[in-house]
Amino acid sequence: MADKVLMKGNEAMAEAAIMAGCRHYLGYPITPQTEIAAYMSKRMPKVGGTFLQAESEISAINMVIGVASAGKRAMTSSSSPGISLKGEGLSYLAGCDLPAFVVNVQRGGPGLGGIQPSQADYFQATRGTSHGDYHMIVLAPNSVQEMVNLTFQGFDMADKYRMTVMLLADGTMGQMMEPVSLDMGEVKSYDKPWAVTGTNCEREHNIVNSLFLKPELLEKKNFERFEKYNYIEENEALYEEYLMDDAEVCIVAYGISARIAKNAIDAARAKGIKVGMFRPITLWPFPKKEIRAIADKVNSFISVELSMGQLIEDVKLYTECTKPVYLCNRTGGMIMTPEEVLQKIEEAVGGNK
């Protein structure tokens, strides 16, 4: 307890990135994640790193491709519209099998949308964000402490699997302050024999590339990549359960929605309603097996999300539509109250849709 500090989610995650060995931050400001860039601009020079405000989001993500190609840990951060701009680069990172860490502190959309918290980029994040067959590992923190822990862990996963890890937060996670421990432990380092670091005329050139004009070869590359994805789906899914032992109704929620849902669950429990929560921490890989097992025990699910019904599609998919799934949502930067969630729980118990 003594070593906890009070920090904003955006600043705490930026510090965690530095602790994870990231020395290259390439970004472009946008609310509600600008504190990340501001923090990095102060800290990076002090730890011998690079802070660079690019001329655009597209430029920043391509600089990440450059740093990652050289085998160094790099990150960029943005909010929803800015992530869309980075989409092309994210696909190239996947095509090149490069490790990278990308933060999306979501705001309301579509278009320029608003600046208030949102979870409307769920499809965008879990379906790869851009063109081609690929995935990113998507981590969804629900506290400042998880902003930190998942950032530290995310850099490790990126190197381990040579792929992009996205921290999918939202305006509240970025802006709120909570006590947080920055005690992260050792950084694990990975050999990167593929990195373009100069040959010294002693080895063949390394080439980092996503262009494969022979379809046979491109298909083979994609098959290999999906073997890796299958392994990750089997081994890296993270989740948390809350009061699920005797639950008859299961709320599924991530990030800020899970925090609000927790209040509603406590209120419902006080009324004797058996409700619990399944909180995916990795949105990709989604904890499929675990939620499928829950479907055999509960009567119904409620997807609580700040979007027009995106998470709910995965709930239906991975529970194989075996139980009714209700939706409790707000959007556009509006946030549901615990009372709204409680009302939905009572409707679900009553069997009303």
Add this chain to the structure above:
Amino acid sequence: MTTTNMLIAGFGGQGILFTGKFLAYEGLLEGREVSWLPSYGPEMRGGTANCSVILSDIPVGSPIVSNPDTLLVMNLPSLDKYEDATVAGGKIFVDSALIGRKVNRTDVEAYYIPATKLASDEGLTGLANMILLGFVIKHTNVIPFENIERALQKVVPASKQHLIESNRKALELGYNYAE
């Protein structure tokens, strides 16, 4: 088990967010569960500002205070907006130098202090927020008054240590104010 769900609201520039931070730091020093969530965006630049602060003995669920048990208001729009949201039996603290009307609700406790006027009378311009907070500490059990010094040491940045003295004076002024 005690939990304080506080909402602090006023104009940008009144130190609304700082007031919340002060409490959050003291909560941290007490080893309690704490969350602090500001409004952000264009309203911070001269418009309305508010922040949610929760101090609790159990882990904080939602960090958003939509129904405060303790409401601090430093302008009329904030009182208009949040008066009805306050829980029955809650406490509303009003800077009566800036807000001409009384609290309409009869199922809450209303407290009035002309914090902004006191601040300018006492040469503490800009510290009406801390005067109001001292008054709040007097009439609630949110934090013990004797802990204000360590919280100030924590929340005031090293480069601005000269401000501790005036902040302490402001807190004391509010704490000792007799309605």
